[in-house]
Amino acid sequence: MLTIDNLHARVGQQSILKGLNLQIKPGEVHAIMGPNGAGKSTLSYLLSGRDGYEVEGGSVQFMDDDLLEMEVEDRARHGLFLAFQYPVEIPGVSNMEFMKESVNAIREQRGEEPLSAAEFLKKAKEACKQVQLPLDFLKRGVNEGFSGGEKKRNEIMQMILLEPKLCILDESDSGLDIDALQVVASGVNSQRNSERSFLVITHYQRLLDYIKPDFVHILANGKIVKSGDASLALKVEKEGYAFLGIEATEEASS
Amino acid sequence: MSAWLQQALERSQANQDWLTPSRNRALAALQSTPWPSRRTEGWKYTSLSALEQLSAEAPAEQPLSEIPAIEGLDCLELVFLNGQLQSDLSTLQLPAGVRIDSMASLPPEQQVLATTQFANIKPERHLFGLVNDVLAQDIVFIQLDDGCHLPQPIRIVHQSTEGQQSHQRVLVRLGHKAKASLIEQFLGNQSSVTTAFTELDLAEDAELDHYRLALQSGQALHFGGCHFCLHHRAQLNSTLIGYGSALSRTDIDIIHNGEHAHAKLNAIYLLAESEHFDLHSTIEHAKPNGTTEENVRGIVGDKANAVFNGRIHIHRDAQKTLAELNNRNLLLSRRGQINTKPELEIYADDVQCAHGATVAEIEEQALYYLRSRGISRSQALIMLNFGFIQELVNQMPNQQLAAWLQPQLRARFKEMEVQ
Numbered sequence A: 001m002l003t004i005d006n007l008h009a010r011v012g013q014q015s016i017l018k019g020l021n022l023q024i025k026p027g028e029v030h031a032i033m034g035p036n037g038a039g040k041s042t043l044s045y046l047l048s049g050r051d052g053y054e055v056e057g058g059s060v061q062f063m064d065d066d067l068l069e070m071e072v073e074d075r076a077r078h079g080l081f082l083a084f085q086y087p088v089e090i091p092g093v094s095n096m097e098f099m100k101e102s103v104n105a106i107r108e109q110r111g112e113e114p115l116s117a118a119e120f121l122k123k124a125k126e127a128c129k130q131v132q133l134p135l136d137f138l139k140r141g142v143n144e145g146f147s148g149g150e151k152k153r154n155e156i157m158q159m160i161l162l163e164p165k166l167c168i169l170d171e172s173d174s175g176l177d178i179d180a181l182q183v184v185a186s187g188v189n190s191q192r193n194s195e196r197s198f199l200v201i202t203h204y205q206r207l208l209d210y211i212k213p214d215f216v217h218i219l220a221n222g223k224i225v226k227s228g229d230a231s232l233a234l235k236v237e238k239e240g241y242a243f244l245g246i247e248a249t250e251e252a253s254s
Numbered sequence B: 001m002s003a004w005l006q007q008a009l010e011r012s013q014a015n016q017d018w019l020t021p022s023r024n025r026a027l028a029a030l031q032s033t034p035w036p037s038r039r040t041e042g043w044k045y046t047s048l049s050a051l052e053q054l055s056a057e058a059p060a061e062q063p064l065s066e067i068p069a070i071e072g073l074d075c076l077e078l079v080f081l082n083g084q085l086q087s088d089l090s091t092l093q094l095p096a097g098v099r100i101d102s103m104a105s106l107p108p109e110q111q112v113l114a115t116t117q118f119a120n121i122k123p124e125r126h127l128f129g130l131v132n133d134v135l136a137q138d139i140v141f142i143q144l145d146d147g148c149h150l151p152q153p154i155r156i157v158h159q160s161t162e163g164q165q166s167h168q169r170v171l172v173r174l175g176h177k178a179k180a181s182l183i184e185q186f187l188g189n190q191s192s193v194t195t196a197f198t199e200l201d202l203a204e205d206a207e208l209d210h211y212r213l214a215l216q217s218g219q220a221l222h223f224g225g226c227h228f229c230l231h232h233r234a235q236l237n238s239t240l241i242g243y244g245s246a247l248s249r250t251d252i253d254i255i256h257n258g259e260h261a262h263a264k265l266n267a268i269y270l271l272a273e274s275e276h277f278d279l280h281s282t283i284e285h286a287k288p289n290g291t292t293e294e295n296v297r298g299i300v301g302d303k304a305n306a307v308f309n310g311r312i313h314i315h316r317d318a319q320k321t322l323a324e325l326n327n328r329n330l331l332l333s334r335r336g337q338i339n340t341k342p343e344l345e346i347y348a349d350d351v352q353c354a355h356g357a358t359v360a361e362i363e364e365q366a367l368y369y370l371r372s373r374g375i376s377r378s379q380a381l382i383m384l385n386f387g388f389i390q391e392l393v394n395q396m397p398n399q400q401l402a403a404w405l406q407p408q409l410r411a412r413f414k415e416m417e418v419q
């Protein structure tokens, strides 16, 4: 599904990813943890194709394509989805209009007919229920005035509607109350199948109680410094990152 | 005086009516006002030469094409064809608490009332307002009794046809605690001249939703104005939507004449081809504790021209005024032009008054967000550009009207994009 090989990237003058390797196979759930500023969001932006990141070396293969060569919208159309850590507000563009446009763009790529307004509405209502947002959130401007937790649920709703192949969730659990956390987690779990893969970025082991990962990676100082199974997350939760000697590495590099 | 005006005056029958004294005053003022040139204050960016080029011969009046209904909206309808009220197309059965009279049938005691309002809210400085004072024929006077809450909107449709010149005047008076919604709609794209002025008086605690839709393109020449007088705690929510047509000039005055009044004014213009749209707004805060929120947004395509002059005048006694004026423009073509100027005159010291005028830039973040969901860059730009107009449409209190307008505005915007 996704193969990241020795990826180096920088923002402006600052190198942020320094030789990152990661391989995700269809149906797998990978979790990434790591200290603030480690480069987790940078990795997710880079994969989704945001401007301003310069790849200095390495490669990313997404299914049959060289991901780094693709436009932002093409990555999405080929099945890559990023649930943002901080979704933007777009007043004036309704959530409904936005999602319909987006669903149909992706359907077109797959060679499917566009959904009619009525067909889309039906799907959107179901998705809305699934993440427990009231239906009037479809009519509101994209994320306009949504609370932090509502924005996160709105991201998961989009994920459900777009049926992507690879879902990257950047801290979809942060800022959520216990109930919302379960809503988001069960939204994600409902989408798990043998084809679809997940890359879950989180600071908290708690999320991984609900979304059971196959692999857990620690990203620090621009690299995956340790990989393991779900028990690695438990260890981090108990001991912090100190046991990996991360502080030492960061000091050494700065 | 302009040759056009000379002719228009000659053509109008000098009929004596109960408005004669007011009309004579306006005529005298007109005669002593030099006809505007580009050097005249308020006319710097708008030329009146198109008026002078009109043919003096009016072709035969065409029959009225059908007036399109606003889907899903049941209104009290008043239909004018070239300035004449069409009683067969208008609602004659009115609910209790509202009366609508046309000037010709106005009983004497109502005439007195109408005379106190006529040309008394609209300031004298509006040249075409004076023209309208002199020439307006079928004036309507709409009155809501104290406490009357009108369930349906009143919709006034002004249809003009090829070669015609019409002068329309509407007076509106909302009683104490009265509540109403008024839609003024202008139709007709062929070569024609319209002057259309509306004077509205909102008594204490009255509430008005007001819409002025001048979605005319083509050769129409439109000169209009809306002039509101707000008394104690009156509330106004007004939305103006215009296309340019060959020449369109609108003057808006909102006068806070009582304390704690609130005015919201949203204006939208979408200009294509070589259309010209000129909006001058003046908000007078004459009394303390008033609030004004004004948002003016436009998209200008091709060779079109937008002029916006937004004046806020806070009088010395108008302490604790809160006024905000925002103007955002989006230019789609290099040949288009936007001239915008906020004018704040503040004579009270304890007020909050802010203004901003920007030529909008699309936010990179929003563009990236849409693209990250598979939407192409060009489609995302269309959505974002139109979104900034839609934001104001969404604020319209009447959402049925908004739903009816949206596809039309969107289609208009798509056309502008294509050029």
Ligand SMILES: Nc1ncnc2c1ncn2[C@@H]1O[C@H](COP(=O)(O)OP(=O)(O)OP(=O)(O)O)[C@@H](O)[C@H]1O
Residues within 6 Å of the ligand: A011, A012, A014, A016, A034, A035, A036, A037, A038, A039, A040, A041, A042, A043, A052, A085
């Ligand atoms: N545009 C930028 N200009 C300069 N530095 C940047 C820019 N964007 C990110 N960085 C830096 O890159 C580093 C990695 O940031 P990133 O957002 O990827 O961290 P993160 O691992 O997601 O952290 P968190 O857990 O706090 O979300 C940080 O030190 C950040 O300050």
Ligand SMILES: [Mg+2]
Residues within 6 Å of the ligand: A040, A041, A042, A085, A170, A171
């Ligand atoms: Mg982050």
